[in-house]
Amino acid sequence: MPKQKVAEFSSMHSLGVASGLAAGVWLGAAEAPTKLVNAGFSPYAISFCMVAGVFTARWTFPTLLKGTKYVFSDLAENKHLIVWAVLAGAIWAVANTLTVFAIRDVGLAVAFPLWNTNSLVGLLWGLLLFNELQGAAARDIAKVVLGAIAILGGAILLGFSTIHADQSSLHHARAGVAAALGASLLWGTMYVPYRKAYISGMNPLSFVTVFTVGELATVFLLVLAFDGGFRAPIFHSAQARPMLFWLFLGGFAWVIGDIFQQFATKYVGIGRGIPLSNTNQLWGLAWGALVFGELAAADRSHKIFVGCGSLVMILGVLAISTAVATGGERASRNRAIKRECERFGLSYDHVLATNEGTEFTERERARSFWDYCIIAGAVGVFAWLGTNAAVPALHVDYRWLTMLVGILLATALGMGWRLWKLTRFG
Amino acid sequence: MRLGKLAIAIVTDIHFLIPLIVLVLGLALLFLLH
Numbered sequence: 001m002p003k004q005k006v007a008e009f010s011s012m013h014s015l016g017v018a019s020g021l022a023a024g025v026w027l028g029a030a031e032a033p034t035k036l037v038n039a040g041f042s043p044y045a046i047s048f049c050m051v052a053g054v055f056t057a058r059w060t061f062p063t064l065l066k067g068t069k070y071v072f073s074d075l076a077e078n079k080h081l082i083v084w085a086v087l088a089g090a091i092w093a094v095a096n097t098l099t100v101f102a103i104r105d106v107g108l109a110v111a112f113p114l115w116n117t118n119s120l121v122g123l124l125w126g127l128l129l130f131n132e133l134q135g136a137a138a139r140d141i142a143k144v145v146l147g148a149i150a151i152l153g154g155a156i157l158l159g160f161s162t163i164h165a166d167q168s169s170l171h172h173a174r175a176g177v178a179a180a181l182g183a184s185l186l187w188g189t190m191y192v193p194y195r196k197a198y199i200s201g202m203n204p205l206s207f208v209t210v211f212t213v214g215e216l217a218t219v220f221l222l223v224l225a226f227d228g229g230f231r232a233p234i235f236h237s238a239q240a241r242p243m244l245f246w247l248f249l250g251g252f253a254w255v256i257g258d259i260f261q262q263f264a265t266k267y268v269g270i271g272r273g274i275p276l277s278n279t280n281q282l283w284g285l286a287w288g289a290l291v292f293g294e295l296a297a298a299d300r301s302h303k304i305f306v307g308c309g310s311l312v313m314i315l316g317v318l319a320i321s322t323a324v325a326t327g328g329e330r331a332s333r334n335r336a337i338k339r340e341c342e343r344f345g346l347s348y349d350h351v352l353a354t355n356e357g358t359e360f361t362e363r364e365r366a367r368s369f370w371d372y373c374i375i376a377g378a379v380g381v382f383a384w385l386g387t388n389a390a391v392p393a394l395h396v397d398y399r400w401l402t403m404l405v406g407i408l409l410a411t412a413l414g415m416g417w418r419l420w421k422l423t424r425f426g
Numbered sequence: 427m428r429l430g431k432l433a434i435a436i437v438t439d440i441h442f443l444i445p446l447i448v449l450v451l452g453l454a455l456l457f458l459l460h
Binding site: 088090095175178179190 | 427449455
């Protein structure tokens with residue numbers, strides 16, 4: 001293979017790896033604002049408000065990256081993928097609700113490791129459905145598989161460090177384990193539509209747009225089905241408004257994390273992408289421990305769990321980061337792309353170029369007047385909720401808060417710049 | 427591609443069927459647990 005081609009592959013690989021790690025930073029931070037919510041609403045209602053925040057946030061900053069004209073033109077070009085994006089949103093919503101049941105019935109200690117096996121489910125789907133790792137060197141396969149297992153192991157250790165003495169009885173154990181395994185299967189399978197979109201040449205921002213619609217519609221239906229229909233407290237209670245800002249803020253962080261996750265899936269596939277974004281556990285713990293002082297009373301064994309878990313996770317990240325897809329694996333991926341193009345009548349050269357990040361499309365790049373109106377409206381919603389937000393009496397370490405917000409901004413700006421430079425957010 | 431042909435290509439695609447089956451299983455589990 002020519003040296004220049006190898007350098008291009010390596011550069012797209014490092015872009016995908018960096019996107020996966022940036023996803024971990026932002027997805028971990030998404031949990032932080034929800035810690036400020038203690039209004040006694042059902043998990044369905046909390047999930048519904050957060051997803052409403054995700055939906056609104058999609059129309060803020062991401063609209064600046066690609067205007068609505070571009071997104072709708074991309075969707076029109078890939079109409080068939082709208083079905084997959086809605087499906088992925090629905091899968092996310094059902095999996096998220098199952099985790100609530102899992103935690104209720106078996107506690108976080110058992111539930112968390114079970115649903116974190118989604119990376120192994122994703123690895124399997126990547127292998128079976130998208131030719132991932134086929135044609136790869138044995139050393140690279142070992143790095144990806146062991147790296148995924150190490151990140152899973154690290155997540156389990158970190159999960160143990162956050163356990164409190166609130167374990168439920170084993171009365172509902174079977175139901176809880178089933179719920180956690182169900183969430184794992186759903187969250188591992190959710191990446192099938194993700195990957196499908198990208199081997200068909202769709203832009204991640206277009207996919208996320210429809211994904212949030214599927215997500216919002218599903219959580220709304222779940223509230224109607226399980227939380228009292230239109231009489232659900234979330235639709236009527238005056239207590240809801242002061243907490244909405246924090247849930248929307250969590251939704252904002254989540255959508256930025258998800259966009260990075262989409263780019264990771266696009267450029268390194270699901271086998272490598274899922275474990276990398278699962279490092280969000282490390283960042284979630286950092287927010288809890290450093291900003292909210294959750295480990296202040298932790299004993300020595302808990303602190304050892306944190307140290308070992310973080311180290312094992314970092315080793316897993318290193319293993320996956322260095323497993324660059326070689327020519328053989330790229331050829332397998334190109335065969336998967338060709339199959340999609342033949343099935344749905346797409347242009348193979350165009351799709352291949354978008355996957356290599358070499359096609360800088362200028363298609364309808366300009367923002368329209370409507371884009372600015374939409375952004376202003378969405379930012380206005382956040383501002384209005386902010387003026388109504390209640391700040392609970394909770395210990396917050398402002399030095400660590402500033403530092404972690406700084407890391408978030410640096411990650412978004414640094415990765416945003418890299419993605420723009422190499423792919424124009426393509 | 428015409429709409430009918432596109433619809434058939436979608437519903438017979440293994441990449442569609444597997445996530446759909448998993449979603450239905452997830453919903454069924456949710457109803458059982460609720």
